[in-house]
Amino acid sequence: MQILHNSAPDFEAQSTGFNPLQLYRDFANQALILYFYPKDFTPICTIETQYFKQTYIFFEKLNIKILGISKDNLDTHHRFKAEHDLPFDLVADDHSDIAKLYGVHDDFFDMTKRITYLLDNTHTIRGIYKSVFENKEGIENMVQQIQEEATKIVQKP
Numbered sequence: 636m637q638i639l640h641n642s643a644p645d646f647e648a649q650s651t652g653f654n655p656l657q658l659y660r661d662f663a664n665q666a667l668i669l670y671f672y673p674k675d676f677t678p679i680c681t682i683e684t685q686y687f688k689q690t691y692i693f694f695e696k697l698n699i700k701i702l703g704i705s706k707d708n709l710d711t712h713h714r715f716k717a718e719h720d721l722p723f724d725l726v727a728d729d730h731s732d733i734a735k736l737y738g739v740h741d742d743f744f745d746m747t748k749r750i751t752y753l754l755d756n757t758h759t760i761r762g763i764y765k766s767v768f769e770n771k772e773g774i775e776n777m778v779q780q781i782q783e784e785a786t787k788i789v790q791k792p
Contacts, residue, residue, distance in 0.1 A: 643669070643758045644736040649709045650702070651716050652724035659758065666699040667758070670751040671739045675707045675715035675725075683749070684719060690778065691722045697781065704728050705747055753781065 643658070650656040658667075670687065672680045687694075687701050694701055701723040707715070712725035726733065731747065734740035739748045753762040762780060 641760050643752065643754050643760050645758075646733045646736060648726050648728060648733060650724045650726045651709070651712050656702075656724070656726060662700060662758075664756050666697070666756045667754040668694065668699055668701045668751060669704060669737070669754065670701070671704050671734060671737065671747050672749055673746045674705055675711050679749070680705070681719070684715070684721065687723065688719065688721055693778070694781075699753075699781070702726055704733055706731055706734070 645657065645659045647655050647657040653661050668687075670683065672683055674680055684703060687703070691701065702725070703721075703723065704726040705712075706728055707725075708729055709727040712727055715721075716725055728734055728747065731740045731745070734747045737750075737752065739750045740746075741748055749765075751764040752760055753764070755761050
């Protein structure tokens with residue numbers, strides 16, 4: 636895990652819930668998890684998304700919203716969300732503009748890297764988790780850190 640205290644870049648994009656979604660407008664004073672992943676319907680990305688679905692209530696109790704972001708288009712995201720009955724929105728980053736803003740675009744493979752950002756309610760980056768979903772220990776560490784940091788991450792406006 637890498638800890639930064641920089642402001643998260645703002646972006647506007649189509650999503651399964653907001654059209655268009657703008658980070659700072661639609662999630663003002665809201666703590667967030669932005670999880671970037673390569674592609675809907677692939678085995679590892681599906682496992683990662685299922686994990687966020689399974690832990691959704693944990694994050695909801697902490698008032699932390701979840702957004703999944705990949706290069707898939709909006710139609711694919713709608714199918715993926717429906718098939719897995721996801722309680723959070725997916726953001727279409729068709730041209731990798733958001734991934735490039737966050738430094739998670741792999742130019743060589745032209746794909747989005749698997750990286751999760753934790754933003755507090757001022758959209759300050761509180762943590763960056765690289766490839767945490769490739770091992771259970773990484774997932775547990777992220778959840779533990781969020782529990783420990785909850786009072787700092789979710790502050791009253």
